[in-house]
Amino acid sequence: MTDARVTVHTEAGIDRIEPEVHGHFAEHLGRCIYDGIWTDDSVDEEGFREDVVELLADLELPVLRWPGGCFADDYHWEDGVGPREDRPRRRNLFWGQGREMIPEESNAFGTDEFLELCERIGTEPYLAANVGSGDPQEAANWVEYCNYDGDTELADRRRDNGREEPYDVKYWGLGNENWGCGGQMSPEQYAREYRRFATYVGTQSAHMLDYDLDLIACGFENHEWNHRFMEEVSDPKWGVEFPLDHLTLHHYYGRTMTVSESDEDDYDQFLVEALEMDHHIERLASAINAFSTTRDIGVIIDEWGSWHPEAQGGSGLEQPGTVLDALSAAAVLDIFNDHADVMTMSNIAQTVNVLQCLIETQGDDAFARPTYRVYDLYAPHKGNEAVTTSIETPTREVDDEELPLVGASASVDDDGEVYVTATNLDTRASHTVEFTVEDATGDDIDAQVLFEGQEPDLEVDADNADAFAADDLDVSVDGDGTVTAELAPATVAGISVE
Ligand code: AHR
Structure with a gap:
């Protein structure tokens, strides 16, 4: 029955489903990059995991965010360019510990490797610049290294490193979770930092490039925080218009539920938590609307998915890939479609081996997880008109x-x-x-x-x-x-x- x-x-259109809503996130965390996308973290070894690259290419992901996450606000991009054997080995405050708790980053995989990956799999890169421990000059220099076609030292450095043409990276995040790991800032403090960074990254780029960058600010699941951020960042007292194209937040769910030890009541609870995405999108859009009358600022959810108790720091945030997790991803993608009028991107966490990854590697094997199948099934929505x-x-x-x-x-x-x-x-x-x-x-x-x-x-x-x-x-x-x-x-x- x-x-x-x-x-x-079919006649009640909502808006175009931006393909970027099916985006992904890869952080230097545990085995996501090393042993996931890149064979090894040794600077002597060279190479992508071709099995993973093939799975990523088949998925046709529209956008990939990198290098973090919390990692981003403790990362200095210049450490990861140039001859691999000369790259400094650094401690990393956050996630380097994935394998055997080694809080170190070899920098074997850096900007040129990441951007080469994006080109190979046909995806748009989204770089997250360091606001917490970096400065605006470093962020602006990264844009210049990646995108400038002129005769400067940074553009030449890119050429010396083997890349003649600019990469034309469009998406730039200015900070990650700056209310927490990205510097423990109040919303007002982050709003000022955001404006400072956006001035250098956005204005400098406007003179260097013949296209606009999309600049992204990082919000919070606490919506009062977002409201205060938007109020401060948009305050007319600042006088000058500055670039802000998207505001993002992160929504993880399932923190207290180990799937293998749970029953159907727990599954229900988990799914309710996943569906809270709807509320977060609405609240984020309303914080934007309250202060932005003259321009379009899109909603991004640039980290989301299940995060179960098995995914501890020491485990490199690894957890099993289950049908239940995949089911929650499908429900969330439906929510994104219903909010096509405000959603400009999402990035599930994370691409390989970490949290609700789509691909897992075990030794020489690489395989699709159930969540990968959901993205495949939902792919026909990309670029359609949501109704x-x-x-x-x-x-x-x-x-x-x-x-x-x-x-x-x-x-x-x-x-x-x-x-x-x-x-x-x-x-x-x-x-x-x-x-x-x-x-x-x-x-x-x-x-x-x-x-x-x-x-x-x-x-x-x-x-x-x-x-x-x-x-x-x-x-x-x-x-x-x-x-x-x-x-x-x-x-x-x-x-x-x-
Ligand atoms: O995805 C794992 C972590 O979750 C990220 O580094 C951080 O941004 C978030 O808290």
């Missing part, structure tokens, strides 16, 4: 909250083809869902499903990774184009409808 209904209002959905769904009480058991979002491509994604967030029972796509004939339907028959706590490894690939989903189609499907517990569906 049908117990949930999704109606897709409004109405959802009638059973819910479950979880403490003081309601967990909607069925979720969905939809988008339309340039040819009018509609793509609907849906989640059954109920880890206990199946739900039969009726999808009505306004104006569709239902003549051409393609439906796929992830995780059917798999337990929420099922963990991926090198041997079972292929079992998480999408299967065909059985659907029935009525004469009026209504599609009905039974979604098994903890599954994700992708349905294209003409």
